[in-house]
Amino acid sequence: MDSSEENGNNVLQVPEVELIIKASTIDGRRKGACLFCHEYFMDLYLLAELKTISLKVTTVDMQRPPPDFRSNFEATPPPILIDGGLAVLENEKIERHIMKNIPGGHNLFVQDKEVATLIENVYSKFKLMLLKKDEHAMKNLLTQLGKIDDHLGKKGSRFLTGDTLCCFDCELMPRLQHIRVAGPFFVSNFAVPNDLTNLWKYMSNMYSLDAFTQSCPADQDIINHYKLQQGVKMAKHEELETPTFTTSLPSGI
Numbered sequence: 001m002d003s004s005e006e007n008g009n010n011v012l013q014v015p016e017v018e019l020i021i022k023a024s025t026i027d028g029r030r031k032g033a034c035l036f037c038h039e040y041f042m043d044l045y046l047l048a049e050l051k052t053i054s055l056k057v058t059t060v061d062m063q064r065p066p067p068d069f070r071s072n073f074e075a076t077p078p079p080i081l082i083d084g085g086l087a088v089l090e091n092e093k094i095e096r097h098i099m100k101n102i103p104g105g106h107n108l109f110v111q112d113k114e115v116a117t118l119i120e121n122v123y124s125k126f127k128l129m130l131l132k133k134d135e136h137a138m139k140n141l142l143t144q145l146g147k148i149d150d151h152l153g154k155k156g157s158r159f160l161t162g163d164t165l166c167c168f169d170c171e172l173m174p175r176l177q178h179i180r181v182a183g184p185f186f187v188s189n190f191a192v193p194n195d196l197t198n199l200w201k202y203m204s205n206m207y208s209l210d211a212f213t214q215s216c217p218a219d220q221d222i223i224n225h226y227k228l229q230q231g232v233k234m235a236k237h238e239e240l241e242t243p244t245f246t247t248s249l250p251s252g253i
Contacts, residue, residue, distance in 0.1 A: 016054040017102060019044055020080040024221045025228060026239055028061035033217040033225035036091050037079045038174035041215035043098055043108055046165060049211065052104035110166045118151055119168060123175045130186050130226060138190055145196060152198035158205045165211065173206045181222045181246055200253045207247040218243035
């Protein structure tokens, strides 16, 4: 386990929670581009900001996992949550544990069927666009992004369900970041349209939050995530690139 970050100063007064996440597939040390790792990192970071927990985040290079990781967790890939010595290994169980067992966690999990339905297919439509690279698949993704833009416009709030961040935001925003960064890289005529002004305002709000920027992987790691899925090898010069993080809005928005 190569690196760790800690949040929260009153270690004696609040429980320490450890989140083990996948490391970069480029350097094996910094944060990787696992969407679930990013989502739960955001959830827990928000709770650490509220001082309900002390958060430790540990990256593991899954291409060369250390012996203690293999002996403790066998073949289970991150994310892995460790709370009071209890290891929680599956995504749904991690989500449930944050909601029911982590102090303050229940406040992140709001019930909103409309929002849940609105965001559930956006990533699968993005993956289909990467596979097909045709106008139809791109149009389907843009239509879904348009629906999210419409919802945000009608809601008139900073985030999906109101002016407070919730689990749906921690789920959607990492996926929007992948769409924004990897979409144009693999599909040359794709871009998040500038006229989706509510969506861009939403992303700008998210970019202003430490919970997002501290948990966000580098652009290069997001792109390499999909290169590996497509069986494309990274060029040597790409391995040596200084990591960049796209967290600003395009000019004219």
